Amino acid sequence: MTAVGSGPAVSSAASDWTAWERVNGLPALSADVLSEILDGGQAFRWQRIATASGSGAGSAPGARGPASASGPFAADEWLGVWGKNVVRLRRDENERVEWSAPTSIAAGVRLPLDEYFATGRDFATLSDTLPWRSDPHLARCLIAFHGLRILRQPLGETLLGFLCSATKQIVQIKQMVALLAERHGAPIAMATGSFVARRDLPARTASAVFHRLPTWSELAEIPEATLRQCLLGFRARYISETAKVLARSPGWLEETESLPYAAAKERLCSLPGVGEKVADCVLLFGAGRLESFPVDVWILKTMARRYALERWRPAQLAQFGRVHFGPLAGLAQQYLFAWERRHGKTVTG
DNA sequence: TGACAGGGGGTGT
DNA sequence: ACACCCCCTGTC
Numbered sequence: 001m002t003a004v005g006s007g008p009a010v011s012s013a014a015s016d017w018t019a020w021e022r023v024n025g026l027p028a029l030s031a032d033v034l035s036e037i038l039d040g041g042q043a044f045r046w047q048r049i050a051t052a053s054g055s056g057a058g059s060a061p062g063a064r065g066p067a068s069a070s071g072p073f074a075a076d077e078w079l080g081v082w083g084k085n086v087v088r089l090r091r092d093e094n095e096r097v098e099w100s101a102p103t104s105i106a107a108g109v110r111l112p113l114d115e116y117f118a119t120g121r122d123f124a125t126l127s128d129t130l131p132w133r134s135d136p137h138l139a140r141c142l143i144a145f146h147g148l149r150i151l152r153q154p155l156g157e158t159l160l161g162f163l164c165s166a167t168k169q170i171v172q173i174k175q176m177v178a179l180l181a182e183r184h185g186a187p188i189a190m191a192t193g194s195f196v197a198r199r200d201l202p203a204r205t206a207s208a209v210f211h212r213l214p215t216w217s218e219l220a221e222i223p224e225a226t227l228r229q230c231l232l233g234f235r236a237r238y239i240s241e242t243a244k245v246l247a248r249s250p251g252w253l254e255e256t257e258s259l260p261y262a263a264a265k266e267r268l269c270s271l272p273g274v275g276e277k278v279a280d281c282v283l284l285f286g287a288g289r290l291e292s293f294p295v296d297v298w299i300l301k302t303m304a305r306r307y308a309l310e311r312w313r314p315a316q317l318a319q320f321g322r323v324h325f326g327p328l329a330g331l332a333q334q335y336l337f338a339w340e341r342r343h344g345k346t347v348t349g
Numbered sequence: 350t351g352a353c354a355g356g357g358g359g360t361g362t
Numbered sequence: 363a364c365a366c367c368c369c370c371t372g373t374c
Binding site: 041162165166167168169170172173234235238272273274275276277278281294296297298299337 | 359
């Protein structure tokens with residue numbers, strides 16, 4: 001197994017990474033909103049990375065030794081992996097998003113990047129169709145998180161991520177997913193980088209191997225007990241059994257993705273470990289179905305507190321959400337969710 | 350600095 | 363309603 005940060009630094013050349021280039025189709029984004037998009041519970045493979053001081057494009061690596069060991073986090077520099085793609089992101093002086101990728105894979109990243117960020121979708125216009133004119137709370141959410149958007153991730157790995165999510169917070173889900181990739185996913189690319197492996201560890205400049213997540217066929221071959229060692233707990237059984245179902249049904253996910261929302265959701269719910277909440281998250285973040293309205297405990301709290309819907313059951317709230325927020329209920333949900341993450345902790349319920 | 354509860358973005362029975 | 367798992371976080 002190839003361990004991140006181990007072994008000699010094969011190359012410390014800045015040319016490991018392509019020059020920074022703007023992501024066309026993304027609007028100006030505050031650091032907060034970019035953070036909410038990347039690390040707000042839609043995806044689980046983005047991490048803040050530290051930058052070496054004072055260097056330009058493609059420059060994070062280069063400093064030898066411990067120079068960056070205690071370096072500060074760059075407020076909005078991120079490292080992310082999805083599918084076979086590895087990308088760094090940052091914001092320019094105009095708050096526009098720029099990307100850089102390992103040179104070995106950069107040519108293949110451009111199109112997936114557009115799809116992942118759904119750059120063809122104008123979320124400002126979509127957000128404006130939400131019923132904010134008659135909903136003061138939603139209105140202030142739209143202002144506070146202007147630019148928020150829904151990602152379009154690969155369906156299979158979205159499913160895997162949300163099978164890990166039961167009664168877990170984002171940090172813990174990210175840890176499980178990172179272990180699954182590191183231990184069971186094929187290597188994608190190698191590059192030097194200044195990054196943090198974990199929040200509580202200092203940033204290190206090192207040669208790193210990036211791994212994709214294991215495919216469902218690959219997961220089906222891994223004993224449940226081995227999966228469990230990725231800190232999955234009781235979720236290991238869900239993943240193992242779902243993998244067996246998917247491995248013996250080629251095209252199952254693709255067919256599901258092509259179905260109308262209700263039918264797709266019903267199919268997903270037939271998988272072990274997938275209930276309504278997980279199915280809705282998978283369809284929202286992994287299939288672009290903006291009508292999906294996942295009801296979790298945060299939304300339960302939000303609806304109780306901001307909409308005076310105390311003691312409503314999840315199914316009732318799902319119905320309310322579809323009626324009140326309309327065909328983009330999932331987008332509204334993401335705004336509400338972002339608001340509650342920012343303000344909910346300090347307010348007693 | 351280290352140990353110790355308590356609780357966690359859900360599903361299945 | 364409660365078990366399933368066990369890591370993270372806050373607190374002493």
